[in-house]
Amino acid sequence: xxxxxxxxxxxxxxxxxxxxxxxxxxxxxxxxxxxxxxxxxxxxxxxxxxxxxxxxxxxxxxxxxxxxxxxxxxxxxxxxxxxxxxxxxxxxxxxxxxxxxxxxxxxxxxxxxxxxxxxxxxxxxxxxxxxxxxxxxxxxxxxxxxxxxxxxxxxxxxxxxxxxxxxxxxxxxxxxxxxxxxxxxxxxxxxxxxxxxxxxxxxxxxxxxxxxxxxxxxxxxxxxxxxxxxxxxxxxxxxxxxxxxxxxxxxxxxxxxxxxxxxxxxxxxxxxxxxxxxxxxxxxxxxxxxxxxxxxxxxxxxxxxxxxxxxxxxxxx
Amino acid sequence: xxxxxxxxxxxxxxxxxxxxxxxxxxxxxxxxxxxxxxxxxxxxxxxxxxxxxxxxxxxxxxxxxxxxxxxxxxxxxxxxxxxxxxxxxxxxxxxxxxxxxxxxxxxxxxxxxxxxxxxxxxxxxxxxxxxxxxxxxxxxxxxxxxxxxxxxxxxxxxxxxxxxxxxxxxxxxxxxxxxxxxxxxxxxxxxxxxxxxxxxxxxxxxxxxxxxxxxxxxxxxxxxxxxxxxxxxxxxxxxxxxxxxx
Numbered sequence: 001x002x003x004x005x006x007x008x009x010x011x012x013x014x015x016x017x018x019x020x021x022x023x024x025x026x027x028x029x030x031x032x033x034x035x036x037x038x039x040x041x042x043x044x045x046x047x048x049x050x051x052x053x054x055x056x057x058x059x060x061x062x063x064x065x066x067x068x069x070x071x072x073x074x075x076x077x078x079x080x081x082x083x084x085x086x087x088x089x090x091x092x093x094x095x096x097x098x099x100x101x102x103x104x105x106x107x108x109x110x111x112x113x114x115x116x117x118x119x120x121x122x123x124x125x126x127x128x129x130x131x132x133x134x135x136x137x138x139x140x141x142x143x144x145x146x147x148x149x150x151x152x153x154x155x156x157x158x159x160x161x162x163x164x165x166x167x168x169x170x171x172x173x174x175x176x177x178x179x180x181x182x183x184x185x186x187x188x189x190x191x192x193x194x195x196x197x198x199x200x201x202x203x204x205x206x207x208x209x210x211x212x213x214x215x216x217x218x219x220x221x222x223x224x225x226x227x228x229x230x231x232x233x234x235x236x237x238x239x240x241x242x243x244x245x246x247x248x249x250x251x252x253x254x255x256x257x258x259x260x261x262x263x264x265x266x267x268x269x270x271x272x273x274x275x276x277x278x279x280x281x282x283x284x285x286x287x288x289x290x291x292x293x294x295x296x297x298x299x300x301x302x303x304x305x306x307x308x309x310x311x312x313x314x315x316x317x
Numbered sequence: 318x319x320x321x322x323x324x325x326x327x328x329x330x331x332x333x334x335x336x337x338x339x340x341x342x343x344x345x346x347x348x349x350x351x352x353x354x355x356x357x358x359x360x361x362x363x364x365x366x367x368x369x370x371x372x373x374x375x376x377x378x379x380x381x382x383x384x385x386x387x388x389x390x391x392x393x394x395x396x397x398x399x400x401x402x403x404x405x406x407x408x409x410x411x412x413x414x415x416x417x418x419x420x421x422x423x424x425x426x427x428x429x430x431x432x433x434x435x436x437x438x439x440x441x442x443x444x445x446x447x448x449x450x451x452x453x454x455x456x457x458x459x460x461x462x463x464x465x466x467x468x469x470x471x472x473x474x475x476x477x478x479x480x481x482x483x484x485x486x487x488x489x490x491x492x493x494x495x496x497x498x499x500x501x502x503x504x505x506x507x508x509x510x511x512x513x514x515x516x517x518x519x520x521x522x523x524x525x526x527x528x529x530x531x532x533x534x535x536x537x538x539x540x541x542x543x544x545x546x547x548x549x550x551x552x553x554x555x556x557x558x559x560x561x562x563x
Contacts, residue, residue, distance in 0.1 A: 051408055073412055081408035086401035091334040092327070100327050101409050104320065145410065 002029040004149055004180045005050065010059035012045050019045045020056070021204040027149075032171065032181040034195035034212075036188070036288075038296055042204040043184045044084055047151050050182075051081050064148060080147030082138045084154045084184075090127035094118055094137060097126065102144040116140040116170075131158035139167065143174065150174065153184040168193055188289035198288075202296045212288045220290035223260040227270055227278040228252045241265040253280070260285065324411060325419040332393065332423060341384045342431050347438050349499070350377040354443050363502035367531045370443035374436065375530050376499040378458055379523035381431045383493050385424050386465025387472070388486040394420070394473025395482035413558065417470055424466045425459075432458065446531070453529025457536060461522030464543045467550035468518070474557040498523035518546055 005027035012020040020042045027033040035043045048054040050063055052072035061068055066075050088097055098109040113119045116136050121129065129137065135158060142150050155171070156164045171194055175181050185191055191198055192212045199209040208215060223243075229235060235254055238247045243261030247254060256266050263283055270277050332338050354370035357363075364372045397403050406416055439445055448454045476482040494500060496510065497519030506514065514520050521539040528536040 053404065053407055076408065076410050079408075083401065083404055083408065086405040088405060089331050089397070089402055091331050096327055096330070100323065104323055141405075 003027070004029045004064060005033075005182065006060070006062040007046075007050070008060040010046060010049060010056055010061060012042075012049060012054060012056045018204050020049070023059070023201070023204070023206050025199045025206065025209060027180060027182060029180055030175065030178055031196040032175050032183055032194050034191040034198035035182065035184045035201060036186065036191050036198050036292060037201035038186055038292075040203075041201040041296075043186075043201055044153055046201070047153055047182065047184050051079065051151060052076070077145065078148050080142035080144065080150040082142040082150070082152045082155065084157070086138070088126040088137075090125060092126050093122065094124055094126070094129070095122040097137065097141065098144070101141050112140050112144065117166075132160060132163040135159055135167070136163075139170070143179075147179065149180045149182065151182045151184070155183060155185065156187065156190060164190075188287065188292050192288040200292060200295050207295050215291045215295075216286050216288055218291070219294040220286035220288075221259055222257060222286055222290065223262060224284045225256045225263060225266045225282070226250075226253050226284075227281040229254055229270065230272055230278060232272070233270060237269060238266065241269065320411070321415055321418060321422075324415055325422040328416075328419050329423045329426060332389065332427060335389075335393070337392070338389050338427075341388050342381060342427060343434060345384065346377045346380045346431065346435055349380070350374060350435060350439055351442060353499075354439070357502075361502070363504040365504065365531075365533055367533070368446075369502070370439070371446050371531060372502070372527070373499070374439040374443075374445055375454075375527040376497075376523050377435055377439075378432050378526050379461065379497060379519055380494055380499045381435060382428060382458075382462050382465045382522055383490060383497070383519050385428055385431075385462070386467075386469035387490045387493065388483070389427075390420060390424060390466065390469030391472035391476060391482040391486050392479050394470065395476045396479035398474070399478045417554065417558070420470060421463075421466055424469070425462060428458075428462045428466075448530045449532035450529035453536065454526055457522070457525030457529060457540065460540060460543045460547070461525055464518065464522065464546040464550065467547050467554065471550045471554040471557065474554045493517050493519040496520070498527070518542070521546075 003026050005025075007026070008024045010020055010023040011018070023042070023046055025033075035046060037043050045054065049056045050061060050068055052068035052075060055069060063075055064078055068075055092100075095109065095113065098112055099106070102109055102112070110119075113122055116139065118133070118136060118140060121133060124133075126134070126137075135156070139152070139155070142152065152171070156167055159167060168190070171181060171183075181194075183191070183195060195212060197209070197211050198215065200207050200215065208218065210218070235247060235249075238244060238254070238256055241262060242265055243258045243263075244256055244266070245258040247256050249255075256262060267277065267281065267283070270281065350373050353373045357369035359368050359370075361369055397406075403416075407413070436445065472485065473482060476485065496506075496514040497517045498514070499519075521542040524534075524539040525536045525543060528534045528539070
């Protein structure tokens with residue numbers, strides 16, 4: 001697989017604050033790569049270095065084989081970006097923006113407006129657009145001029161759930177057409193739904209990397225089953241079932257906690273003679289959000305961090 | 318080159334859609350020249366022998382230039398920085414110099430249109446004298462505009478927000494306007510005020526236009542000051558924009 005982005009030992013300092021500390025990862029062609037972490041983890045700074053918006057204090061970066069520090073203008077023709085905290089002039093109209101940042105060809109501008117459902121807004125000024133409409137426009141602008149790599153920073157910030165799932169579908173289409181996507185996000189459902197591989201940052205460092213499934217398997221093994229037991233049910237049988245670690249009571253409800261082995265036996269045990277289970281029976285599988293919370297709240301992650309991670313993590317792909 | 322022209326055309330539209338620009342750059346100078354041109358008697362001795370309305374028309378070309386350089390450009394540019402529009406341009410295929418280059422083109426176009434409006438109005442109302450040295454007037458206008466456009470870009474690049482740009486812009490604009498030659502006639506000012514007036518950059522713009530127009534004096538010193546300002550302000554904004562790239 002072709003490597004599209006390569007980062008080793010990336011470091012960026014703001015005064016005394018080390019915003020990015022020895023970060024390394026590789027992104028291969030045609031994948032959706034997620035950079036995850038809570039606010040202040042250094043995700044945006046990392047991506048800004050790759051976009052040539054910031055000059056790192058140390059480390060090696062290659063985007064499509066070019067160094068963003070020296071080949072910025074060459075890269076801008078090959079890379080698309082949707083930025084956090086950016087805007088367009090208030091009085092700029094949607095159509096004008098697409099013509100301005102594109103190649104000026106009216107037909108390709110029309111096509112893009114069509115794809116992103118912006119045709120009806122072509123004469124609207126940027127100031128009059130809603131949050132979701134602005135975000136759609138920014139995504140459209142990032143995809144102008146057929147980039148080989150696109151960076152999306154907090155892609156679905158401010159979008160309603162419907163707009164969000166539309167955007168997710170569109171991002172998969174972008175990937176399926178062969179464009180490599182780098183996604184910065186703190187929404188774990190988004191990363192789980194979209195990303196082929198992710199890297200998790202905390203306090204400027206990479207704490208782990210892999211596919212979402214690998215991260216979940218490593219850091220979030222806890223499955224829970226909750227339900228309100230029928231009157232005839234005897235909870236004393238639960239602790240003996242396979243996979244069960246412990247059983248908690250929350251008011252009327254019972255919560256069974258353990259590994260995912262417990263799901264079938266626990267659910268079977270609450271099945272009544274009428275073959276109906278409790279109506280509020282819920283199974284919670286471990287997800288990427290659990291993994292992230294475990295990763296960023298674990299006081300040991302910092303100590304576990306291997307300074308050579310920039311190099312070892314390359315093997316993950 | 319074509320994309321630079323497209324950028325300039327888009328920026329021109331954006332400036333023209335800004336009501337403050339229309340007020341300050343087009344309406345204000347015209348209104349004031351009409352009022353001041355009518356205030357003084359034709360043989361008022363305070364105008365170095367010139368007829369007041371003639372004197373003020375040349376001065377108000379300077380006011381247009383100052384309004385563009387001290388108010389229009391800084392407010393527009395600082396709001397671009399503040400709102401993240403500059404960042405959006407930084408990741409576009411436009412090179413870093415494209416936006417300032419477009420602003421210089423746009424500000425020049427607006428200057429010439431506003432000056433034309435001013436001259437036509439002045440001519441219709443008071444009748445303008447034939448310029449003594451037309452080429453000198455054009456050189457003075459172009460160099461003066463370039464100096465204030467460079468100052469405007471430097472201010473816009475350095476100031477953190479549109480509000481601060483507006484505040485500082487107004488704070489500079491009004492003393493420049495009153496002391497630079499568009500307010501009370503210089504011969505009516507006392508010595509201390511005239512010496513302050515001599516260091517105000519706008520004085521040199523207005524003198525560079527007035528002197529060849531009305532054949533008062535040689536504008537060489539004023540033109541040299543303006544050329545110095547162009548170099549200084551251009552160096553300033555190039556430095557500031559390189560620093561913000563960090």
